[in-house]
Amino acid sequence: MRRESYNDLLALIAVARERSFTRAAAQLGVSQSALSHTIRALETRLGMRLLTRTTRSVAPTEAGERLIRTITPRFEEIDSELAAVTEFRDKPAGTIRITATDYATETVLWPRLSPVLHQYPDLKVEIITDYGLSDIVADRYDIGVRHGDQVARDMIAVRLAPEMRMAIVGTPEYLKTRALPRKPQDLTAHNCINLRLPTLGGFYPWELKKGSREVQVRVDGQLAFNGTYPMLAAALSGYGLAYIPADLAQPHVKAGSLVKVLEEWCPAFPGLHACYATRREFSRAMTVVIDAIRYRKE
Template identity: 60%
Template sequence: MEHENFNDLLAFVAVAREGSFTKAAKQLGVSQSALSHTIRGLETRLGIRLLTRTTRSVSPTEAGERLLNTAAPRFDEITQELASLSELRDKPAGTIRITAAEHAANNVLWPKLSAIMHDYPDVKIDINVDYSMTNIVTQRFDAGVRLGDSVEKDMIAVRIGPDLRMAVVGTPEYFSRHPKPRTPHDLQQHRCINLRLPTHGNLQIWEFEKNGAPLNVRVDGQWVFNNTSSRLRAALAGYGLAYVPEDMVEDHVKDGTLLRVLREWCPTFPGYHLYYPSRRQSSLAFTLVVDALRI
């Protein structure tokens, strides 16, 4: 294929990844009609259909999937290499994209990275708050954050936080009207504030453990959120019990705003780890971020 057609391949990769001509056109800074014309021209020259179009979605055909899996990683490598050339300067520079859940973003990434960012004005941090198990390679993130036991084996994992423990909390006013639960099973008689997970839209199962025996409970209540801070806010407002990381509620428990229950049932989880592909070429900016987060 001639060099002038590389732009057509980049256009195809954008559409295939986004699953939308509208989103891809916005990303590329071109009109939707121009982008559609470009893709049709590429398909005509190749003599094969690359995308299946419906009124609601765009998806690669078998040939398109093959081209995407072949071309996209190579364009990503070129982009990373070009970006790394700028790192040959004396100071770190560039944008580092990280995906993490809200708690990790607020309690680990923000305090550690904000402490160094003033000293490196040419470094940009792009944090995407997401509870889903994001594929950082296909979504083009430099790194992600997960609990240690959920990182894929083919990734490099760097521990960036201590082990986590969960806490079940409610207000004194709530417990004045409801008896404190003695076991996790008692939670089914309480108003509990749920977390909706992005994967399949399921509600979070509250996980407990005592004497090495796990016990999982499904709970119900008036409120369901897709983030942790909203659940804590609802608990503080007296709407029921929340199941959140204990470091989020330590101050509230100390001052009596919240009461903690089922402490002996709340397990400890492996702490947060920063993970990234083993083949990733480290830039000065990325190395700076990893070193700042590492414990």
């Protein structure tokens, strides 16, 4: 049956319910002659009479009664499901899957999403900690948190944070045992805490910049991790120098438990962004999450 026949079936149900072409036409917002033409066309396609017409009333034939009895509950189910889906506009529900680093999760996502989850109990958020720059679409994530220079061209990006400055830090006790680094090359004489990145297939080279001079230093040391927070903990325990976001280090620098070195060589990187596919259906739940985590200048 052609899809336009669905409207014809709805017209048939309306006439049978009202027992009148006049009342059914008024309910459907069409003329009585147009409604009569619709029913005749439906009967012609099916090759049978569905309604018995008299000067005073309209009633279904036996075949018409059977058809109406069968299809009416189906349309009622569709109406019910449409009403249920409509509720999502006002009541966010469903699961939003996010891939992000531990740093982005701890400093941006969790602090901003926590109150939202209390507000919308039917909203679920799944955060996967990952430094591997997963394929957001192929791996069925709704949102990927990336630095500005990592955003793919076919993705929409919403800023989550300002520029991120890096810092090289170690404890005062550790630095007493080694010569203070004065230039990037001096780092090779230090016990440095490495970060392993799946995207590189090895350790992350420390990206340093001073004016127009840029260098990548491949450091070495006793420890390597695949997350930022263990690196911070190791540095605080005196195991060497760590290259971490400056905002994570700053409270410990202020307290005197960590010291910054080579500050003039530590660059700022494009801030974190929430990325999602342009072709993705934008649900109410997605709208709520994006609005909660987006960057707002204080």
